[in-house]
Amino acid sequence: MTITSTEPTAAALWEMLNSRIARGMRFAGLFAARRNGGITLSAHVAGPEGIDTLEAALPPGAVGYPALTPVIDAAFWYERVIHDETGLTPQGHPRLAPLVAPGTPEDHALPRHVAGYGLFTIPHGPVRSGVFESMEYLVETPGEAIPHLNMRIFYKHRGVTARFAGLTVADGTLLAERAEGIASVAHALAYCHAVEAIAGCEVPAEAALLRVVHAELERVANHLDVAMRLADAAGLAVATARFALHKERVMRLVGQLCGSRFGRGVIVPGGVSAFPKQPPVQILAAIGPLEKEILADAELLMGTSSFLDRLRGTGPLAPDRAREHGALGPVGKASGYADDARLARPYDAYPLLSEEPAGQHSGGDAMTRLRVRFEEAASAFRFIRLALSDLPERERLTARAPCDPPEGRAAGWAEAPQGEVLYDVTIEGGRIARCQPRSASFHNLVLMHEVFAGDILTDFPFIEASFGLSVAGAAL
Amino acid sequence: MSIWVLRGLRDGIVTTRWPRRSDEYADSWRGPVTVSSEAATSDAVVADGGELEWLCPTGAIEVINGLRIDQGRCVLCGRCVAARPDLFTWSQGATGPAAAAVARQALIVPAEPETDEAVASARAALAARTAALRRSVHVRHVDAGSDGSEEWEIQALLGPVYDVHRLGVFFTASPRHADVLLVTGAGTVGMTGPLRTTYDGMPDPKVVIAVGADAVSGGLLSDRLSGVAGSVPVDVWVPGSPPSPFAILNALLIATGRLVPGARR
Numbered sequence: 001m002t003i004t005s006t007e008p009t010a011a012a013l014w015e016m017l018n019s020r021i022a023r024g025m026r027f028a029g030l031f032a033a034r035r036n037g038g039i040t041l042s043a044h045v046a047g048p049e050g051i052d053t054l055e056a057a058l059p060p061g062a063v064g065y066p067a068l069t070p071v072i073d074a075a076f077w078y079e080r081v082i083h084d085e086t087g088l089t090p091q092g093h094p095r096l097a098p099l100v101a102p103g104t105p106e107d108h109a110l111p112r113h114v115a116g117y118g119l120f121t122i123p124h125g126p127v128r129s130g131v132f133e134s135m136e137y138l139v140e141t142p143g144e145a146i147p148h149l150n151m152r153i154f155y156k157h158r159g160v161t162a163r164f165a166g167l168t169v170a171d172g173t174l175l176a177e178r179a180e181g182i183a184s185v186a187h188a189l190a191y192c193h194a195v196e197a198i199a200g201c202e203v204p205a206e207a208a209l210l211r212v213v214h215a216e217l218e219r220v221a222n223h224l225d226v227a228m229r230l231a232d233a234a235g236l237a238v239a240t241a242r243f244a245l246h247k248e249r250v251m252r253l254v255g256q257l258c259g260s261r262f263g264r265g266v267i268v269p270g271g272v273s274a275f276p277k278q279p280p281v282q283i284l285a286a287i288g289p290l291e292k293e294i295l296a297d298a299e300l301l302m303g304t305s306s307f308l309d310r311l312r313g314t315g316p317l318a319p320d321r322a323r324e325h326g327a328l329g330p331v332g333k334a335s336g337y338a339d340d341a342r343l344a345r346p347y348d349a350y351p352l353l354s355e356e357p358a359g360q361h362s363g364g365d366a367m368t369r370l371r372v373r374f375e376e377a378a379s380a381f382r383f384i385r386l387a388l389s390d391l392p393e394r395e396r397l398t399a400r401a402p403c404d405p406p407e408g409r410a411a412g413w414a415e416a417p418q419g420e421v422l423y424d425v426t427i428e429g430g431r432i433a434r435c436q437p438r439s440a441s442f443h444n445l446v447l448m449h450e451v452f453a454g455d456i457l458t459d460f461p462f463i464e465a466s467f468g469l470s471v472a473g474a475a476l
Numbered sequence: 477m478s479i480w481v482l483r484g485l486r487d488g489i490v491t492t493r494w495p496r497r498s499d500e501y502a503d504s505w506r507g508p509v510t511v512s513s514e515a516a517t518s519d520a521v522v523a524d525g526g527e528l529e530w531l532c533p534t535g536a537i538e539v540i541n542g543l544r545i546d547q548g549r550c551v552l553c554g555r556c557v558a559a560r561p562d563l564f565t566w567s568q569g570a571t572g573p574a575a576a577a578v579a580r581q582a583l584i585v586p587a588e589p590e591t592d593e594a595v596a597s598a599r600a601a602l603a604a605r606t607a608a609l610r611r612s613v614h615v616r617h618v619d620a621g622s623d624g625s626e627e628w629e630i631q632a633l634l635g636p637v638y639d640v641h642r643l644g645v646f647f648t649a650s651p652r653h654a655d656v657l658l659v660t661g662a663g664t665v666g667m668t669g670p671l672r673t674t675y676d677g678m679p680d681p682k683v684v685i686a687v688g689a690d691a692v693s694g695g696l697l698s699d700r701l702s703g704v705a706g707s708v709p710v711d712v713w714v715p716g717s718p719p720s721p722f723a724i725l726n727a728l729l730i731a732t733g734r735l736v737p738g739a740r741r
Contacts, residue, residue, distance in 0.1 A: 127674050134666075155666035248637045262718070
């Protein structure tokens, strides 16, 4: 958790970044911010001690810098956002098309990457069939195979990053919860962790336990959503209904605990807003049957051969690509690259809750990704039970510690159901000067370019659902 | 496959009976904040005005001659209820009058006298337009910059608990088949065109429902995004961040003339 400034050139920054990646750290993000009349580049790297921030203030009047993408491929989308938001040109970037802010009508024209007889582009979106978030897939295809895919997420770019500036610390939590609505708890956690690091405040132990309960319930709900969508894509009506029912029950449980079906309002800087009215035993009693039914249906689904036939070998992400990109969450784990923030850089009550080590996977296909999700759901229930049984009686609980950060900058992180969420927060004069969120959805979505080798159009819904990402989180 | 059939029978019928019967979960829903009526116009409140307005992160609280809350802006953070429980309280129920409005100003509580007239005329106009729909309704959803949570709650309507098919409500991929447009999100620049194209592609009569505080007012992003009413003419407004699936279902029935807003069973 250090912030290091280099000489004011991008080259010096890349050198520092590369030396850390050579030591086994993971590239976790690259952003640009206007500061003191110039533009500062900030790169984040994740390691066992935390997230390090490296920065270089570019010389005043700089209009470009040597791109990072040719060296670190994972910077591909990050540099496109930098180009969109600051106008800086990363020289040598392979494709500087707008990602979050289309400038001219020409930007909307259909790009064409593959040429050949009978190839055409299917523009799929932004208004899609079914209830989906808006984004556009441009599928280049001769009819069945998908030699190239383009994704356009600018349709629902809301300007969340810019909105943070000037907010009070408390309002920042509300906005973080709505940055990626299906991972509200994880975003609030990552934001609050950054604020707490600046303020140097210690979260009460029981508040840290309740944070784990809500974070894990959110994980279960998200993984059930993915299972539901996959079963739906395969036309398994009963399985779809079963997982929808389980998801509804989990969301109702969350609602009973805190008043919001998405766990909003629970996480606040310094701890939690309040403890549930129900005693821990009562919550445990509600969770028991839920866990049993969910895991039984998960087992049945993973034994339904007509379903697995559609997932096996579909949308493969090679392990070396996952490692190179630093793929987050279940997408990374299914391809043998597990950098789970809960274990690698533990926070809140996770260090105290012993957990069996996760299974190793290398399949990298949609089936393995679903298997990882079901394993995570099972371990989420174990975390919840451990956390709840450690929670003392309501009378003796402290919800939050005073947390009043005056000045400073820190990174905060949390493991969302989609993977690691990262917040880089700067506070000046008691208000947010800048807050840069980065969701796992943004980091992982770009990998969808690469997983269509050998797959055909009808595999598309399986591959998309198996990634389990949110467009809202990607197009912040 | 036969195992799945048996598995499907395991929990019996889980579907709500609403609107035919009341539903406990819908009734216990904690909706947007409202004003305790006796406190709304007292002099002390007016004197505290500035301080009260500062409580709200989205500017939903307004004190002029009395205290008013714009529920279309309320993101349910509960800060005002925690600070002044004597003035503010949660509205109760996902299917009550507060759960949807047929006029934007009807979300501002307590209502001004002229709001009642506007609501009555909006309701009559909507009923006249949608008389033909009633028993079979096709819905098209468009996300105009949501945070993703509204999609989950709309998706839930297709699940076994809410099961909108039993009410003759179906989701359709094509705007050409749609009677109702469900719009979520704060109304981003990028979605203005696609949203309008979808609306224009729908045949008459058509109804637009704005789902959630973001779609109604822009929510926390209201400094630069103001909801979807600038792009499409909204008929029914559903507050909430996000609204309950019951509130969305409630709005669908109001939009198609199958529930009269304000009249509780």
